[in-house]
Amino acid sequence: MAARRITASSINWSSLAERVPPNQKSNFQAFKSKSDVYLRSVIANPEEAPKIDWAYYKKLIPIPGLVDKFQSSYDALKVPYPTENLTPQIEVQAKETKAEIERFIKSSNDRITEYNKKIAHLKSLLPYDQMTMEDYREAFPDEALDPINRPTFWPHLPEDQLGYKPKDAPPSDH
Template sequence: MSAAAKRVAASSLNWAKVGEKLTSVHASDLGRLRGQNSTFTAQVDQLPADLPKVDFAALKKALPTHAATIDSLQKQYEAVKIPYGEVPKEYLDEIKQWQEYNETRIRLHEMKVADGLEQAKKVEAKWKSAPPVEHFDRQHFAEYFPQHFYDLRYQERIPDPCSIGLNETDAFQQRFSDYKVLRRPDKVDDH
């Protein structure tokens, strides 16, 4: 194995762990990414660890008039150092922020799932205690379907037979809470 391949192998990705964290929707994307990584790794394996050696002395003999230029090129070529695995700090900070954002999203999703499970348990408990639908009477409809059937004896609702949304806000209850509000001042209260 070449030195370049050893460097890449030292920082290889655990594909099984990544596959566990992704949903089945992203399986094709993970397969495509894994294929691209394999192609890249194969190309890196074929490359030598260091830059190829150039015989600058032979070049100077072949091109004596350009000796100064070849000297300059030799200094530049030998000064080239390509570090491996150094990611700029601003990119690392951006990755860290992205990870924190995704972890927060995951925690929020887990909280929503837990709340949904609690609500589902309440609904299941409600319907387990319900009598069979064939035995429902008017009181049961108001208890189990309060959005469609209401009992004005204990619910502060306005009859809304056309379902136009009178009970979605409390504007009607506030406006008509005092029955004297709409009386005209010239009317005399004589009864």
């Protein structure tokens, strides 16, 4: 893969800035300024190294063959461009993240549907200030006081009832 000359940033900074939370704006600005400084330093340098005038050095240096040796060594020198091998890993990570996002969206939509059903049920009820205790027991049979079938002690809270066991209590042996 041949190296290509960087002449402009390929990052859409304004689009990226829209996604940065307010508490991270200063970090984002610092990152952008570092990126801009790097880009300016790359653009300030020429694309290719300046050509060496070997004839000038052959006239100047009296040792025969020394300049030719340096020239052949210099021409044989090839600095390898680093190979890019992280794209497959990034693509796998992107697919995993996309699948995770899709699962989150599906579960969120399921929760929204369930909450909308609860809202519709609540809207179909009488307003609380117009309900009697019987109306409340019909609307919420699990939460309403039922002194005949499920008598409770005042103040009618679960932890004040006989046989109450906290959810985080260890199981008893007897």
